[in-house]
Amino acid sequence: MSELSRELTVFWDDRFLDHEPPSGEFEAEWTGRLAVEEPHPDRPERVENVRHIVEHELGEHVAWAGVEPASIEALTRVHDRSYVEAFEAFCADGGGRMTAETGANEASYEAARCATGGAIAAAEHALSEETGVPYALVRPSGHHAQPAQADGFCFFNNVAVAAEHALSKGSADRVAILDWDVHHGNGTQDCFYDRDDVLFVSLHNDHWSWDPEAHPQTGDLDEDGEGPGEGYNLNVPLPPGTGDRGYRETVDRLVEPVVAEFGPDLLLVSAGQDPGTVDPLGRNVVTKAGFETLGRRARGIADDHADGNLALVQEGGYQISHLAYATLGVLEGAIGIETGVDDPMAWLDEDVDSTRRRLDDVVDYHAAHWSL
Numbered sequence: 369m370s371e372l373s374r375e376l377t378v379f380w381d382d383r384f385l386d387h388e389p390p391s392g393e394f395e396a397e398w399t400g401r402l403a404v405e406e407p408h409p410d411r412p413e414r415v416e417n418v419r420h421i422v423e424h425e426l427g428e429h430v431a432w433a434g435v436e437p438a439s440i441e442a443l444t445r446v447h448d449r450s451y452v453e454a455f456e457a458f459c460a461d462g463g464g465r466m467t468a469e470t471g472a473n474e475a476s477y478e479a480a481r482c483a484t485g486g487a488i489a490a491a492e493h494a495l496s497e498e499t500g501v502p503y504a505l506v507r508p509s510g511h512h513a514q515p516a517q518a519d520g521f522c523f524f525n526n527v528a529v530a531a532e533h534a535l536s537k538g539s540a541d542r543v544a545i546l547d548w549d550v551h552h553g554n555g556t557q558d559c560f561y562d563r564d565d566v567l568f569v570s571l572h573n574d575h576w577s578w579d580p581e582a583h584p585q586t587g588d589l590d591e592d593g594e595g596p597g598e599g600y601n602l603n604v605p606l607p608p609g610t611g612d613r614g615y616r617e618t619v620d621r622l623v624e625p626v627v628a629e630f631g632p633d634l635l636l637v638s639a640g641q642d643p644g645t646v647d648p649l650g651r652n653v654v655t656k657a658g659f660e661t662l663g664r665r666a667r668g669i670a671d672d673h674a675d676g677n678l679a680l681v682q683e684g685g686y687q688i689s690h691l692a693y694a695t696l697g698v699l700e701g702a703i704g705i706e707t708g709v710d711d712p713m714a715w716l717d718e719d720v721d722s723t724r725r726r727l728d729d730v731v732d733y734h735a736a737h738w739s740l
Contacts, residue, residue: 373704374667375500376426377493379486380419381435384507385412386475389521394648395469408471409649409686410521415507417692418682422505425696425707431500435489437481438529442488445532446525446559448516455480455523466518467582480508480523487526487636488533490679495539495634501667501702503639503680511553511638511683512583519555519582527638527681528559531566540633541565544674546623548615548662549640549683550650551575552587552603556638562597567630569623571615573643573651574605574726589733599737602626604730608651611718612658614727615643619665621731626738628673635674637666640683641694646713649686653718656697656711663701678702689713 389408392398398405422430443452458466459477466472483506490502510527512520527545534540544567545560547553552572560566570587577583585591593601604618627635641659643652654662663680670678680702685691690713700707731740 373429375431376429376699376703377431377433377500377502378422379433379435379489379502379504379506381482381486383475383479383482384415387479387508388412388473388475389471390465397465397468410508411688412507413688414685414691415505415682417688418505418695421692421696422699425709426699426705429703429705433489435482435486437478438484438488438524442529442533443481443484443524445536446515446529451516455518468579470518470521472523476508476523482506483508483510484524484526484529487530487681490681491530491534491634491636492539494677494679495534501678501680503699504682506682509640509683511547511549511556511640512551513555514558517582520551522555525555525559527636528556530679530681531636534634535565542567542630542632543634543636544627544630544632545569545636545638546627546666547571547638547640547683548643549638550642550647550652551640551684552585553638554583554585554587557585557591557601560597561593561601562595564596564600567600567627567632569602569604569626571604571606571618574607589730592734592737602734605726606652607719607722607726609653609719610643610723611653611720612655612661613720614718614723615654615658616661617724618727619662621727622734622740624665624669625740626734627669629738632674634677634679635666635670637678637680638683639680639695639698641685641691641698644685644687644690644694645716646690647685647687649684653716654694655714656693656709659694659697660701663698667702
């Protein structure tokens with residue numbers, strides 16, 4: 369192990385595997401037009417594969433830790449109590465579809481509470497005297513969940529609850545959240561839209577809203593916060609085909625300068641690896657090497673600008689083989705380890721010119737609030 373390498377603490381619970389959304393036509397409801405029902409893209413195998421590759425490729429560098437379900441007190445700092453109670457009752461009644469693409473079963477409420485508990489534990493670990501990089505390998509994801517509704521396979525907003533927990537307990541005065549999931553972190557945006565103690569930066573495909581009722585936020589540049597929060601919500605809508613160089617330049621030109629100027633006590637990363645090159649729910653082409661760069665840069669930004677306090681929280685990623693390789697890349701970068709494992713699916717070139725043109729516009733827009 370090199371001087372710069374660090375241990376990894378992974379927060380895990382088998383209850384993550386019990387959540388089972390309804391099958392259908394990919395994420396959509398079954399119509400009967402096709403011959404075979406398809407498992408929902410948020411399959412348990414996603415995180416099973418991640419756990420397996422971490423165990424086998426990072427073994428001696430990893431400590432495994434359990435989680436406790438998030439308390440109702442923690443959840444209701446972010447979510448309406450009536451929503452939490454309604455979701456519990458919905459699952460107790462057997463579950464089903466909550467929105468066109470989001471569904472649950474009888475185990476989903478407990479799994480979601482455990483996922484949020486894992487994010488809280490990772491944030492607490494980052495802010496404690498303990499060493500190593502904390503990673504919440506959780507499911508279901510959280511960054512689309514809004515205060516009063518489920519959305520985008522998410523029920524409780526894991527990162528938002530973890531951030532609010534740190535702030536309410538006095539462990540941090542300012543929290544930065546970096547979300548590189550290929551989909552806009554609309555729920556996290558909604559949770560902190562009028563706040564100046566949370567900086568939210570979302571790097572995502574320019575996909576706009578997929579459901580005006582369940583997902584009203586667009587993720588466009590002009591959603592930049594309101595009141596005291598104006599300027600503290602930075603959306604970075606990236607064109608399809610953005611890859612390793614595009615994400616690296618986005619971090620160089622926007623993410624690090626803004627986080628440095630904000631000066632947080634904690635950096636939380638919504639680590640969705642669905643910008644990966646073959647993900648069925650994304651249109652970007654980031655490889656394992658690109659994700660390794662993202663992990664390394666997140667670690668460096670936290671060291672330089674957030675008192676060394678970094679926590680990674682799993683979000684999306686739906687090609688169940690590539691997700692494991694991509695996440696391994698993130699973790700290698702974050703802890704400074706080289707496994708020598710190559711990306712078996714790095715097949716596509718990126719459209720760096722389109723990304724640079726878009727990034728010029730994004731930087732110009734956010735320069736109204738930050739020194740860019």
